[in-house]
Amino acid sequence: MMPGSVVYLDNNATTALAPEALDAMLPYLSGLYANPSSAYGPAATAKKGVAEARAAVAALLGCSPAEIVFTSGATESNHAAILGALSAASGKRHLITSQVEHPSVLLMCRHLERLGMEVSYLPVDSEGRLDLATLPSAIRPDTALISLLWANNETGAIFPIPEAAAIARSRGVLFHTDATQAMGKIPMDLRQVPVDLLSCSAHKIHGPKGVGALYVRKGLTLPPLFHGHQERGRRGGTENVPAIVGFGVAARLHDELEREMRRLAALRDRLERGILAFMPCAQVHAQDTPRLPNTSNIGFATLDGEELLHRLEQAGVLASAGAACAAGGHEPSHVLTAMGLSKTSVLASLRFSLGRYSRAEDVDHLLRVLPSILLKLMDVPEIIARETLSCAH
Numbered sequence: 001m002m003p004g005s006v007v008y009l010d011n012n013a014t015t016a017l018a019p020e021a022l023d024a025m026l027p028y029l030s031g032l033y034a035n036p037s038s039a040y041g042p043a044a045t046a047k048k049g050v051a052e053a054r055a056a057v058a059a060l061l062g063c064s065p066a067e068i069v070f071t072s073g074a075t076e077s078n079h080a081a082i083l084g085a086l087s088a089a090s091g092k093r094h095l096i097t098s099q100v101e102h103p104s105v106l107l108m109c110r111h112l113e114r115l116g117m118e119v120s121y122l123p124v125d126s127e128g129r130l131d132l133a134t135l136p137s138a139i140r141p142d143t144a145l146i147s148l149l150w151a152n153n154e155t156g157a158i159f160p161i162p163e164a165a166a167i168a169r170s171r172g173v174l175f176h177t178d179a180t181q182a183m184g185k186i187p188m189d190l191r192q193v194p195v196d197l198l199s200c201s202a203h204k205i206h207g208p209k210g211v212g213a214l215y216v217r218k219g220l221t222l223p224p225l226f227h228g229h230q231e232r233g234r235r236g237g238t239e240n241v242p243a244i245v246g247f248g249v250a251a252r253l254h255d256e257l258e259r260e261m262r263r264l265a266a267l268r269d270r271l272e273r274g275i276l277a278f279m280p281c282a283q284v285h286a287q288d289t290p291r292l293p294n295t296s297n298i299g300f301a302t303l304d305g306e307e308l309l310h311r312l313e314q315a316g317v318l319a320s321a322g323a324a325c326a327a328g329g330h331e332p333s334h335v336l337t338a339m340g341l342s343k344t345s346v347l348a349s350l351r352f353s354l355g356r357y358s359r360a361e362d363v364d365h366l367l368r369v370l371p372s373i374l375l376k377l378m379d380v381p382e383i384i385a386r387e388t389l390s391c392a393h
């Protein structure tokens, strides 16, 4: 629960800062303010804080600390990967990505297209699945980079990244994955997966906002986005030490991943079962594809999702219509649209995303308040028995 007894079911938008991360950050926001690049004693403490965080983030990803470059978040990491790959592969002007990427990738691709680059957007099917067979034929001699989401922020659908990265490797093309939603939610071992570049962000794993990382495989050197001597020349700018320390502590909290995955999947199933029991015509998107244990994207027939969201908030539940970044724009989700849903179905869909502090009581609160909200929106008198609720309404 959030302060004020609000049930927070929007953990894919952002997560609560873990108290452990906050405690670790506080000294660096006060007395330990030295610049880690300075030569005196207190700077060594800051430098050590950054080094420990680097080791913790690397451990969660299954890579070596030297392969981690701290950034301001996944948006920056995505941009550094895409622009870095393009400027390293001089003359190559083609990128491959998918139709369902995060806007930080898609909008950069649109920008690059305006500058004369070419981008292939791989489609997904109605379950949000990527057909790997479409990848080899999309690769061209001038392909500089393949960039694919590991897990989708809106539906939780997981792409077959190990297999896609292996195809890229066999064709000699650099491979980047935006793993912002996958990190800390599914096991990851970059020693076993041939990705060259990976983006992640602290605030999706109960760390602070404004800090993330770009994994750069050992041996790969890309021109940086920000030039400077920090991060071994790979990302200039004085390190955000408190945030980096908080990121490290948050990463360490995910050591019992398998157990947490089971817990979250059970909560998610309880949520979905409860909703489907009341509204059998509700549709769980990406249900038949591997997906994150914490994410449930549900279509409520033809109801107005914005209105549903608003009423849920009045009843103390915070969820999301599509991605937080797109919220307010009233644009139907590009992810659900790419899955072939009609505009009405897209606009009737809400995302519920669970996190470390989600409890059965939170789901039960949602299931308690939702039925009467749905009945009101459908204009069905409450007096009608539950059993009669069908999609005809």
Ligand code: PMP
Residues within 6 Å of the ligand: 012, 013, 072, 073, 074, 075, 076, 102, 104, 149, 151, 152, 153, 178, 180, 181, 200, 201, 202, 210, 211, 212, 325
């Ligand atoms: N990629 C994905 C898949 C995301 O979910 C997000 C956050 N919504 C981002 C990138 C951007 O992350 P950040 O907020 O750290 O820039």
